[in-house]
Amino acid sequence: MTYTQRFDGRKIDELRPMEAKIGVVERATGSAMFRIGKTYAVAAVYGPRELYPQAMQNPLKGRLRCNYNMMAFSGSGERVRPGPSRRSKEISLVTEKALAPLVDLTAFPSTVIDVFVELIQTDAGTRCAGICAAALALADAGIPMKDLVSSVAVGKVGGKIVLDLSKEEEDHPDGATDIAVAMSTRTNQITLLQMDGEVSADDLKEALQLAKKGCDAIKNVQIQALRDRYYQEGNNE
Amino acid sequence: MGLFVQDKDIVVPGQELAEGMDYLPSGDVIREKDKLISIKVGTVSINNRFVKVIPLAGKYTPKREDLVIGEVVNIGFSGWRIDFGWAFEGNVSLKDAVAEFVEKSADLTKYYNLGDWVLTQIVHVAGGGKIIDLSMRGPSVRKLGPGRLVRVTPSKVPRIIGKQGSMITLIKDSTNCKIFVGQNGYVWITGEKPEQELLASEAIAKIEAESHISGLTDRMKVFFEEKGITRKE
Numbered sequence: 001m002t003y004t005q006r007f008d009g010r011k012i013d014e015l016r017p018m019e020a021k022i023g024v025v026e027r028a029t030g031s032a033m034f035r036i037g038k039t040y041a042v043a044a045v046y047g048p049r050e051l052y053p054q055a056m057q058n059p060l061k062g063r064l065r066c067n068y069n070m071m072a073f074s075g076s077g078e079r080v081r082p083g084p085s086r087r088s089k090e091i092s093l094v095t096e097k098a099l100a101p102l103v104d105l106t107a108f109p110s111t112v113i114d115v116f117v118e119l120i121q122t123d124a125g126t127r128c129a130g131i132c133a134a135a136l137a138l139a140d141a142g143i144p145m146k147d148l149v150s151s152v153a154v155g156k157v158g159g160k161i162v163l164d165l166s167k168e169e170e171d172h173p174d175g176a177t178d179i180a181v182a183m184s185t186r187t188n189q190i191t192l193l194q195m196d197g198e199v200s201a202d203d204l205k206e207a208l209q210l211a212k213k214g215c216d217a218i219k220n221v222q223i224q225a226l227r228d229r230y231y232q233e234g235n236n237e
Numbered sequence: 238m239g240l241f242v243q244d245k246d247i248v249v250p251g252q253e254l255a256e257g258m259d260y261l262p263s264g265d266v267i268r269e270k271d272k273l274i275s276i277k278v279g280t281v282s283i284n285n286r287f288v289k290v291i292p293l294a295g296k297y298t299p300k301r302e303d304l305v306i307g308e309v310v311n312i313g314f315s316g317w318r319i320d321f322g323w324a325f326e327g328n329v330s331l332k333d334a335v336a337e338f339v340e341k342s343a344d345l346t347k348y349y350n351l352g353d354w355v356l357t358q359i360v361h362v363a364g365g366g367k368i369i370d371l372s373m374r375g376p377s378v379r380k381l382g383p384g385r386l387v388r389v390t391p392s393k394v395p396r397i398i399g400k401q402g403s404m405i406t407l408i409k410d411s412t413n414c415k416i417f418v419g420q421n422g423y424v425w426i427t428g429e430k431p432e433q434e435l436l437a438s439e440a441i442a443k444i445e446a447e448s449h450i451s452g453l454t455d456r457m458k459v460f461f462e463e464k465g466i467t468r469k470e
Contacts, residue, residue: 029295029296030294030295047296047324048296048324049324050324050325059364059365059367102251104276107298107365108298108324108365108366109364109365109366109367110324110325110364110365110366110367111324111366139249139250139277139278140278140294141294141295141296142277142278142292142294142295142296142392143295144250144265144276144277145250145251145276145277146250146251146267146269146274146276147250147251147274148249148250148251184251185251186251186252186253186274223249223252226249226278227247227249230247230278230293230449231247
């Protein structure tokens, strides 16, 4: 059985509807919300602030510290057990690694920049939505960045390469391969590449081309959100 | 080749501003191969061949000779620790604060106590911002009396002060308040009546929200006129 029609009626290279908003957490240094389909991510950045324990301080550059968390009520049906888990620790780490090459923290030695990513509602692609929100929040916090980061999942569902998998597709009865990709927006350098499942080398190349296309579309939404924040505040020019 | 943006355009991190060697990177702009790239969200400012980005958001980073407003958070044997919104506290040593001779076991709280707010000057920044020396000596530094604190984005401070202090004078004259602005984005307002202080903080909030749009001074004059305030010239 091949996967001819997507569950939600999208084309194979079509993203779910997206939305981005800057400045959603008033008390944070910078914050952003990113939604793709039914997945909502909120990211808040605090800092630069003093890093404790002191032994972890680096006198040459600041540290980026990310924390990913799925809220207890966020899942599709089942309650997510609150608190850190093996999964959330891993995603915190890959979020950090996806963002670290693009932020320049040499101006903030001995400090830490905390990025908290909270998933309010989830429907697959949470780490990707989290990275998109975190990149926006870092920009809003005024942290020097060489580039923004966009992220999307691609995969193989029922023999077809598709863009931006939903939870239903990830759980396809014929099996699905899920590849999370994050790219810098200007240079299209890959900063995150994870895969769950099996895929041939040729399919992977095709999938990455599709991811590039998806990231380009996400980039436009992200940039527009950053601009809107300042155009709207001043009731337009 | 050439510029991709105009003066005062809003740009985002990673945006290409110019190509070729005709333009030079200045504040918050980097060169990558032959392209100039913004590293912050901000407005473009082009000065001859120099392209810089004035950030619209971000925390204050301490610079030498800046006047900042902060709170006394700790008292040691020979000085005070001041929190002024940066990752690290600043240090005011006794010799930079008090002119008279002070006994070794003296009670330092009689000069500056915990919870006091001060307008102080940065005299030394070391270790990339980890060690900051502040001074309470100079023409404008002082202990701040009763009043209220307003926090603004540090990059908006020049707009609150205005050209040769024109904007801050407008607010002071219109509200009859004393106002001190720290480069760290802390603004201290002292007035005779709470209503005057509230009006001043409302005006400052308006400047912060609209500072990147031209014609700000005229709009602020209209703002005060609408509030029914006639300014003494």
